[in-house]
Amino acid sequence: MAVHSSVPMLNLIEIHKFYDRLEVLKGVSMEVKKGELVTFVGPSGCGKTTLLRVIGGFTNLDSGEVILDGQKIHHLPPNLRDTRICFQNYALFPHMTVADNISYGLKIKKWKKAKIQERVEELLKLVQLEGLGGRMIDKLSGGQQQRVALARALSLEPKVLLLDEPLSNLDANLRLTMRGEIRKLQERLKITTIFVTHDQFEAMSISDRIVVMKEGGIQQVGSPIEIYERPTNEFIAGFVGFVNFLDGVVDRVDIGLNKATASTPIGIIQFLPERNISAGDKVKLVIRPETINISGSEPTGMNNTFQGEVEIGMYVGSLAKYTVMIKGEKFIIDQPNPRETFFKPREKVYLSIPENIHVLKRN
Amino acid sequence: MARAETLIAPQTNLVERIKNFINAELINILAAILFLLLAVFLLYPIFAVLIKSIKGPQGFTLSYYIKFFIKGYYFRSLLNTLTLGFINTAVCLVVGFCMAYLTTRGPLALRKPFKIISMMPLIAPPYLFAISLIILFGHNGIMTKAFGIKWSLYGFTGVVVAQTLAFIPLAYLMIENTLKSLNPNLEESAYDLGASEVRIIRTITIPLLAPGILKAGLLVFVMTIAEFGNAAILGGRTPFLAPDTYMMIIGEADFEMGSVLSVVLIIPCIIIFFLHNYMLTGKKFTTIGGKPVASEPRKITPFVQIPFLLISCTAGLAIIISFAMVLAASFTKILGINNQIVLTHIKNFNSNLAILNSIKVSLVAALIGAIIGTLLAYVIVRGKFFGRSFIEMISLSGFALPGTVIGIGYLLAFNNPPIKLTGGIMILALNCVFRFLAVGVEAGISKLHQINIEIEEASSDLGANFMTTFYRIVLPLMFPAFIAGFIYTFMTTIVSLSAVVFLVSPGFELAAVRIFDAAVYGEIGIASATTMKLVVIVIICMVILNYITKKTGFDISPKKGV
Numbered sequence: 014m015a016v017h018s019s020v021p022m023l024n025l026i027e028i029h030k031f032y033d034r035l036e037v038l039k040g041v042s043m044e045v046k047k048g049e050l051v052t053f054v055g056p057s058g059c060g061k062t063t064l065l066r067v068i069g070g071f072t073n074l075d076s077g078e079v080i081l082d083g084q085k086i087h088h089l090p091p092n093l094r095d096t097r098i099c100f101q102n103y104a105l106f107p108h109m110t111v112a113d114n115i116s117y118g119l120k121i122k123k124w125k126k127a128k129i130q131e132r133v134e135e136l137l138k139l140v141q142l143e144g145l146g147g148r149m150i151d152k153l154s155g156g157q158q159q160r161v162a163l164a165r166a167l168s169l170e171p172k173v174l175l176l177d178e179p180l181s182n183l184d185a186n187l188r189l190t191m192r193g194e195i196r197k198l199q200e201r202l203k204i205t206t207i208f209v210t211h212d213q214f215e216a217m218s219i220s221d222r223i224v225v226m227k228e229g230g231i232q233q234v235g236s237p238i239e240i241y242e243r244p245t246n247e248f249i250a251g252f253v254g255f256v257n258f259l260d261g262v263v264d265r266v267d268i269g270l271n272k273a274t275a276s277t278p279i280g281i282i283q284f285l286p287e288r289n290i291s292a293g294d295k296v297k298l299v300i301r302p303e304t305i306n307i308s309g310s311e312p313t314g315m316n317n318t319f320q321g322e323v324e325i326g327m328y329v330g331s332l333a334k335y336t337v338m339i340k341g342e343k344f345i346i347d348q349p350n351p352r353e354t355f356f357k358p359r360e361k362v363y364l365s366i367p368e369n370i371h372v373l374k375r376n
Numbered sequence: 377m378a379r380a381e382t383l384i385a386p387q388t389n390l391v392e393r394i395k396n397f398i399n400a401e402l403i404n405i406l407a408a409i410l411f412l413l414l415a416v417f418l419l420y421p422i423f424a425v426l427i428k429s430i431k432g433p434q435g436f437t438l439s440y441y442i443k444f445f446i447k448g449y450y451f452r453s454l455l456n457t458l459t460l461g462f463i464n465t466a467v468c469l470v471v472g473f474c475m476a477y478l479t480t481r482g483p484l485a486l487r488k489p490f491k492i493i494s495m496m497p498l499i500a501p502p503y504l505f506a507i508s509l510i511i512l513f514g515h516n517g518i519m520t521k522a523f524g525i526k527w528s529l530y531g532f533t534g535v536v537v538a539q540t541l542a543f544i545p546l547a548y549l550m551i552e553n554t555l556k557s558l559n560p561n562l563e564e565s566a567y568d569l570g571a572s573e574v575r576i577i578r579t580i581t582i583p584l585l586a587p588g589i590l591k592a593g594l595l596v597f598v599m600t601i602a603e604f605g606n607a608a609i610l611g612g613r614t615p616f617l618a619p620d621t622y623m624m625i626i627g628e629a630d631f632e633m634g635s636v637l638s639v640v641l642i643i644p645c646i647i648i649f650f651l652h653n654y655m656l657t658g659k660k661f662t663t664i665g666g667k668p669v670a671s672e673p674r675k676i677t678p679f680v681q682i683p684f685l686l687i688s689c690t691a692g693l694a695i696i697i698s699f700a701m702v703l704a705a706s707f708t709k710i711l712g713i714n715n716q717i718v719l720t721h722i723k724n725f726n727s728n729l730a731i732l733n734s735i736k737v738s739l740v741a742a743l744i745g746a747i748i749g750t751l752l753a754y755v756i757v758r759g760k761f762f763g764r765s766f767i768e769m770i771s772l773s774g775f776a777l778p779g780t781v782i783g784i785g786y787l788l789a790f791n792n793p794p795i796k797l798t799g800g801i802m803i804l805a806l807n808c809v810f811r812f813l814a815v816g817v818e819a820g821i822s823k824l825h826q827i828n829i830e831i832e833e834a835s836s837d838l839g840a841n842f843m844t845t846f847y848r849i850v851l852p853l854m855f856p857a858f859i860a861g862f863i864y865t866f867m868t869t870i871v872s873l874s875a876v877v878f879l880v881s882p883g884f885e886l887a888a889v890r891i892f893d894a895a896v897y898g899e900i901g902i903a904s905a906t907t908m909k910l911v912v913i914v915i916i917c918m919v920i921l922n923y924i925t926k927k928t929g930f931d932i933s934p935k936k937g938v
Binding site (some may be wrong): 069105106117168 | 559561562564565566567568569570571572575579580583584675
């Protein structure tokens, strides 16, 4: 995780936004610390782009406050806010060269010619486009266009950089490369950045913190590990990676022994008790496919082991994916590095569920 | 060897072979027939005009052209026409841009009303504005008498004003289209980087829209210099090419000079047609995909909003007043002199007869036009023969050809056998069919591009021959384009004046010609009432067209016929 100060750079307070009668932002509040990269992630229509546009000044909020570095900015037009946006489609000016695009804002700020040139060179170097300043935009590849858009947004040294799905127009390999480069650049410049994406894995791999949004509200804010390991509800658990849910009722909780058990359709399961779980609670056990151990013979020294039958087995090389039925309950299992132990349909297998699973309360 | 035997074509009788040949070559045969039609009814008349202009008593001569350039009158006519074109285009582009900017970027409350007003002239024949100007500023005009305005309406300025009002929607529509297609994120990015509204317009909007604006300008220019009605009604003693051609032929029966004027008029039109279609294609900036987020209306600074509003409101007001005047004149004895409300103009027998005749001619033209347009679109898109793009070019060129030239051409070409058409209804319909083909063909082409060729291949795979596939698969799918071509041809034909004015025979008057005569002879009530009837008919057509567009989700952009 990047080291950043705890001073908030951006504060969002109770932001509401309506389109006609539809409430697209339902009182969003959060803060972004200086130098932090925060990702807004969620399914389409969750309000993440609208929230970004509210911060940038392209969409007016109906109530609430946007505070940038201690100053209210929500009443200001975009050009008077110290935030710069990089649109999903880059919005590069197609009738200008790379250098003209990058220097557009500098010229408006009436920089001296020599200084502009110097700054453009510096920015081109920063995004690894040295020597391409004279190119027209349509002579660039998608990745290069992405870099120009970044350089242009960085040209005026904004306090907050806003990136709206910046990688969605690149092919898969380039996306991975650019993801890494954006992160490297951001950490080097220590620039506070908000990154909007619908791709949960992109969010996981690039962020200091992730904001999971759904239907105009924030579901959870946390580090990638927190979001993955300790999702606060079913939606988040299912949104970041696949998950097996198992309904159950807590039988007993023993804080002293750090032990708890729950009755489930497949039998009693032991788990490590979490914060507010007590006996009698209806719960949902959150079991990630890669945490379940699968073997052909009954393993020794493992709790929570159940016998089941393979329904579907798919060999993908680095791992094998199974659907296993235990007493009518379906489980998805990822077996890393399967090699010779690959199980075929209708084979009997033993599944061991770990004790340090996450538990959600059911309503 | 058994293998060799299978390679020998199965023996069939002659009839079978001819049938197979026709089936295999049907699309090419169809293309040949269509090309023949285009050649006879579009190229041959123009060629006839060209020949007439260089054929003296002793064979080839340039004497008529020399006369044109030596005699100041003719040359002034050319200069006037071009000057009119430039002024009119400039004004229409400025007004069109202001209105389009407001309806796409301006306050939401203003968008709809401005859009409706700027489109109003589209439902009117262009000469409506000449009539309304006569009502207001003519010798006995309301403004002339009320304020003693000594503006001589008949002449250059009158024509410019009428033409400008008539062609605002064309400029508006095309500019609005390009403004809408501009990714809003581009302007937002400039805004984000600190640019002011004026700077955004200057450095982003206009440079990016330049090709589109230029295209709109070229179209307005062609339409203006070719337009006959306004210049003929309001031109007075100021010479313009289109009405002078009419005077030469109808007034003095001087076919040679009439042809020379036509050739002179058609040259800039052809140049512009090529510029419009070929120079500017591909000059479009491509940007990366991804959703361009529709922006909320940006707050336009007063520096931009106030002048834009002023220009738009002035033009809008002039358009509304023009309509109101013609409407009022239809129902009053003599508007401004005797304001007694009467229905005599509306009930006028000759006016109604002319309307009926126009509907007849337009229906014939629409039916033929829609059929030819659909077939042309099909052979252009699906055919693989040599000269396909040439056929496409010819069939789209009609809009660039001045109606007066086609009128003379038909007069010269079809007055004698082998094809004698003069005096009949067909000659009135056919000239419109071929001039207004472009929209039907374009609608057909765009529809066909939506239809995957595999659908037709699947049909033939299941055993259907070309005719069956065409009849059962292609035609039903292209039906919306057929209807669009039908209605478009109908409504442009019914208001069209410039060509038919040469071709009407005494016993069979058309509404547009009736209006023209009435306007020239000062029967303003009759002219207005007949014009309003045409407006109503065009509105009905637009409503149907709009319904089809919505129903089938396919867009044909209405262009203005002259």
